[in-house]
Amino acid sequence: MRPNARRTTLADIAQAAGVSIATVSKVVNGRGDVAPHTRTRVQELLHQHHYLAPVFRHTEAVEIPTIEVQFKGGLKSYVAETLEGIVDSAAELGASVVISKASSAPHWARDLVSAGRRAVIAVTSVYTTAHLNELARSGLPLVVLDPLHLPDSRVNSVGATNFTGGLAATQHLLSLGHRRVAYLGGPTMAVCNQARMHGYRAAMEAEGAPVPDVYVRPGEFTYETGLLGATALLDLQEPPTAIFAGNDEIAVGVIETARVRGLRVPEDLSVVGFDDTSLAQMASPPLTTVRQPLREMGGAALRTALRLANGEKVGSHHIELATELVVRASTARPREETVARR
Template sequence: MAGAAKRAAERTTTLAEIAAAAGVSVPTVSRVLNGKRGISESKRTAIEKLLDERGYERRKSRREMALIDFVISSLDTQWATELLRGAQAEAAREGADLVITVTDGHPAGTPDWIERLTARGTDGVVLVVSELADGARDELSRLQVPVVLIDPVGTDTESYVTVAATDWAGGRDATEHLLGLGHTRIGFITGPLVLECHQDRLDGYFSALGRARVATDSTLVREGNSLTPGGQKFGGELLDLPDRPTAIISGSDEQAYGVYLAARERGIRIPEDLSIVGFDDVDLCQWVTPQLTTVRQPLAGMAAEATRLLLTLSRGDAIANPRVQLASELVVRDSTSAPGAAQRNARSTSAS
């Protein structure tokens, strides 16, 4: 009977239960199981006692490395590839492994995912432009699993460490570049405005127009999805306006490529008839013709910093700055120029 009871306990006891009984986080229990340093002897002894009393099965093949769950909305873009590259490089430098979860645009944190998370003893979660379901948010908080956000979603992010780029400055710089070339009718195709990064870029655009005393026009703004089909659809809408823009800023490079396609379908030349600016500076920028002017986002650096901060939190160390911003940079290539003669004449005719 005693053996049967122990086997039943081994099947039902979880890391989360051990952590709750010990008054510590799941990552702390995981570190005890993995024989890692950085835990007081008294706390280690208490956890070891609970593990033995509750019959928790100790697998001989348990990891010696830290484990990070990297949750991202999609892997189908060069943007995602750059983020993964940065996270993997930092994880390898720190001696950690990554587990990747793709949400396909849905909130992260189903009960099954939370159970797998705790069962494998993750050291924390890096969440990239994805939203946590309400239940997952509460459960991760209860389990004391640290979370770091890259490009946070929504407004309820104050309790988390966040990493982003200087998106407002990027939107401003892109707009000021076009204004400096002589453009005054500038379109903007955003990514999803639920993401703070896209809202900040749009705010930077409006600020630059205001400082230049150029009237804003809501018909020149479209909310897209950061992908090529969205750029083609909304770029086409802007280019079909009776008084179309002479320049368009796009919320991502892949979306900007969609604007290239829309312009090509209409016989509009870049940059002679239309200037285009993207965001991110992925490899695509130098593959297209003409090469794309864009706002460089330090994507790999953002993911590396988020990974470093998460491992710091998992060790129980304090974070000096919970709101990290890495600088963006305008990279001027061949897709922008002064408005062409035909465009200037059209503007003059419209004004008269």
Template sequence: MTTKSDELEPTESRVTIARIAAETGVSVPTVSKVLNGRPDVAESTRARVEAVIGKYGYRRRADERSRRSRLLELMFHELESTWALEIIRGVECVARENGMAVVLADSSGRHTPGQSWLESVLARRPVGIVSVCSDFTGGQLAKLRARDIPLVVVDPAGAPGPETPSIGATNWQGGLTATRHLIDLGHRRIAMIGGPEGVLCSRARIDGYRTALETAGLAFDPALVRRGDFHVRAGYRELASLLTLPDRPTAVFAGSDLQALGVYEAARDAGLRIPDDLSVVGFDDLPIARWLTPELTTVRQPLQEMAAAGARLAISLARGVDPESHRLELATSLVVRHSTAAPAHRGYRVLTGGAR
């Protein structure tokens, strides 16, 4: 880690608000409003001022930091599951260590936050923002940079820009490990219920699943790969559909523990026993994985550690410390419990299929 040199301050201080006002053809108070995130500025004017601010890299460092609150902003695109609670715990732990409080915000299911949130966060002036599965426009990022508010993305849905640090997990390796576990048990008809098509972590898990099959000499069957949304209903719906196949799967790799819960419910309604009739592997290792009966075999994604790493990075950036890398992936690991077993040979052929 390297610290930004204080020698940069005099150079930046020569770029004054008056100079920015003169170059953009607006008044000094208007430039001040833009710098302070005030909403009462026309968008065309704001964009013009932001462009000049970005051109000169203008920062009122001492002033911005002295007025910054003792808040960490934690931004979700939705706050509806125990998955989010793990992230909150990780950020809150780091906030307590640093004498800070956490502000929670969500974008009502949208991956790109709205203008009202941006105006609110600029007014709050948090130490930094930890964003979960949120995409930001270039204009939003420019405004955050102009206020010297660092942003770190945890578990990014898409590919963050080169200037946006991110914390993720080894999703491809997790998908590979989960599928190899089922193959080693003797399963050959292994289904995969992933997440949304455009979400990077889902694509990586499916790629790992496919690699494990092909490495083992097993054909990749697109009919066994389904897309969900990482929630319970999707797991139920997709397993119910998979069970209608003439050659149904003997094992399922669910792309999240919540989808695995839906798989449990659909299997029970179909009269199947886990793991006797169907082996199930989840992903995340949420507390619910240990509450299920039987306890769920799953890939542990270190959610609390990822969130804590994101919070520490945001605080470091706010203190002027640049990271050695803008991309960090924490390791996943397989946790074997009681939802997986060798496939039973009860009136149907495991290797070639056939109805029970």
């Protein structure tokens, strides 16, 4: 190498190979979690560019921050799409991500620090005061994605405009001519569920449409809630002509209940979901739903976690990304004979 020539960096190798800096670092440090063809390509480029590993040039060593991403429950569409956003952003920013199930083991946060984690991102996980105290003692910053409960002031969070989404979903059904619209949602105390329900109520009230107590049913964000909740709603003496579901899984359960009962969606019953996961497009019929930018939310959570890990301050403890109504084939005007019969 000529005396004044610029030394090849990890970024140079990553760009040439078409991979992330984190991947190149793993090859340099002998990590095993790299595909064989990728490893071979990176090693060839390292050799071609006469790259010297950081072990020989300590002043140029690059730290790859590792973020722990924890989730609770099954790896459902919502969680999977959010994780995809986190992982993609980590690759772009040269960070490493470890994905695990939420743990309640003693000193779990201390163990994460010992393992080299720099921050924690929680997806659909509930963090108690004890959890937060454990994190505070360990010095690990926490970012909660779409928090189920109002987060502690020590917690940064990323969510979506759930109230606006609930308002838009209900206004859509009202604009089609529905007046008997029910809300079938998730846990009563979940912040996102409350916001969606309040958006629903606000739209109904503005239109002067009545909301009987039996038209608002809490549950879980699951397919089973859709099955059972829709059964209860459709068994009413005056059942709804439309159901706004708190998420896509619930909505798919509603559609299945309608099918079993011989009701057609949307001819006999209109259904709206929330999230716009892959389920929404695979549903039959394709589901009208409120899109949460799940991958973008994951990316925002990752960027926030990295900033906190670097000791930077963030402008707001809570970030909300915009929702958007996506109209597909599960909603239509109510049939006059259906309205009369019901």
